[in-house]
Amino acid sequence: MQKNRQTTIIDIAKQLGVSPSTVSRALHNHPSISAETKKNVLAMAEKHSYQPNLLALSLLNKKTGIIGIVVPEITSYFFATVISGVQDMVSSAGYKLLICQSNESFEEEKKLLQDMTLLRVDGVLISPTFRTKTFGHFERLQRAGIPMVIFDRDCPHFEADKVLVDSYDGAYQAVEYLIKTGCQHIAHIAGPIAFPTFKQRLDGYLNAHYDNNIPIRSELIVYSNGFSSDYGVDAAMQLMANNDRVDAIFAVNDAVAIGAICVIREKGYRVPEDISVVGFDDESYAQYYYPPLSTVWQPVYELGMLSAKIVLDHFASKEQRENYRYEVLKPELVIRESSISID
Amino acid sequence: MQKNRQTTIIDIAKQLGVSPSTVSRALHNHPSISAETKKNVLAMAEKHSYQPNLLALSLLNKKTGIIGIVVPEITSYFFATVISGVQDMVSSAGYKLLICQSNESFEEEKKLLQDMTLLRVDGVLISPTFRTKTFGHFERLQRAGIPMVIFDRDCPHFEADKVLVDSYDGAYQAVEYLIKTGCQHIAHIAGPIAFPTFKQRLDGYLNAHYDNNIPIRSELIVYSNGFSSDYGVDAAMQLMANNDRVDAIFAVNDAVAIGAICVIREKGYRVPEDISVVGFDDESYAQYYYPPLSTVWQPVYELGMLSAKIVLDHFASKEQRENYRYEVLKPELVIRESSISID
DNA sequence: CTGTTAGCGCTTTCAG
């Protein structure tokens, strides 16, 4: 078992009795180098399976070729797909992607950004935790001159490049659709509304009612503290406990929706005959659920591509752009069988 | 907007009229340094929000403090949870985690490992793509002296530290359970069996039959080329087209299982009354599915922790260990309502 | 065409 040490340009230079710079030139097919020398160097490099040391290069060039992305969690279809979009975009531009998850922990988020700064990544994409209320750590990045784009989850009052999805519009579409199918008692299981995205979904729900002259009844809105399926179960229990009439539920996302459906069924109601249910996100299981889940699809892959593109654009144009980019993508309602249809 | 340049130790040294080494010592509370100097340096560092350059440090110390993990894909509950386990373990040891996905592409896997080598990560965890048949890129890592552990997906004939789950056992448990509930015509939707894990699940299926004296009928085994829900749909169609009697399906994973259930329902059969279904993985939606999905749970988080631990152990003991670690974790059958119960 | 020099940011001997 050989030593832990990798071959360097200097090793090769010594063995060949030439200078390190000659080796370097040979390796990069610099114009002025004799075919002979080049051949020798290449052979020797091959023999020792020489690999350039990225750290040394990065230190020298003051760029690492790494773009970092911080997501709250990695499991959902949403973020996993964003990551695919980002990955495809950055790797086609020759960059590497450093993926990290904050697990919705503010402390973790700070630490990760800190690490990325120390590592001197060339750019950062971030979707903040829903506990992120102060932005000192973002400003530090900006001050360090590292391009940053915030995606999916908005940070009101904080200036930066942003790529968002119009959650308001998605929610509005979903609820208006439910109204058009004749539902009059539409409940909403809201996520933590400290969270702009979830607040927007709530607003979409409210305004769809308003615009269609349906009175809003606060007892039909339940706010949960999280957005996984078990929160959906709790929220639905709470909702059904009141014995208020409910003929539809618009859930803040698909995970919550399937939790709610379990409760609905347990209580002896049918979906969609008694209660229509619409989720949000179009998770991979949504179309295979029973009944196939109506939901709101978001252009997630595009979201990733676009966010990455914006970071990349920063490298192209050296001079500071004056204003930040602000892009909003449109979601689409996907009607399946968990909601009754118009006819 | 200040320059893109970060404050260095030299900047601080100059401003204070001391030498860089003094600054360095102050920053690391080296014993021999005057309280006065130290205070000044610290104040100045604070003022410029000095951040050490990790690249320079890594170059110097020949260690980056980064551990890389390559997974085939990031979306599934399985890998996402492994990553959590790994992350918790490595970050408690002060390491950073570089997460990458190969998207089941062998080329991508090679490229990622190459990048990690160039970046000089301190260790690598990898779950190979199912197209990985040659191991030159793994050997290159080993030769570079980078500790590597292979997890979840075995590479027969390739020597390395490995942490696996006993898929055979999980499958055996599932199928034996189906037999005990009285099922006689158990079908299996297998994944690509080029894939050791899936082969093991098939073997578990076969041996459970054998040990219980149930004849195996090849027409009840369908091999699919992938393992997402749509493959489950295709496979189930194929299975049902034959009109062979089927009273249970053991699917290679949950995604395939829910695809299959959709087909079963479309054909007018009930789950589990007509056909019991058992999956594998215990995805997050499994318990909220209708009917709640019986499946095989794997100690995924532990898998991640243990794999990370093994890499970390390499750093502790400098000298080469003589033999590779080989750990196999046991899965557990989770009975829910998509399979009939024993009584 | 090739070698020498300097330096990226930092730490660590070795001398004062």
Place this chain on the structure above:
DNA sequence: CTGAAAGCGCTAACAG
């Protein structure tokens, strides 16, 4: 207690 010097691996002028 502090400074000078060397070096991690590499490249890019600048000389020859």
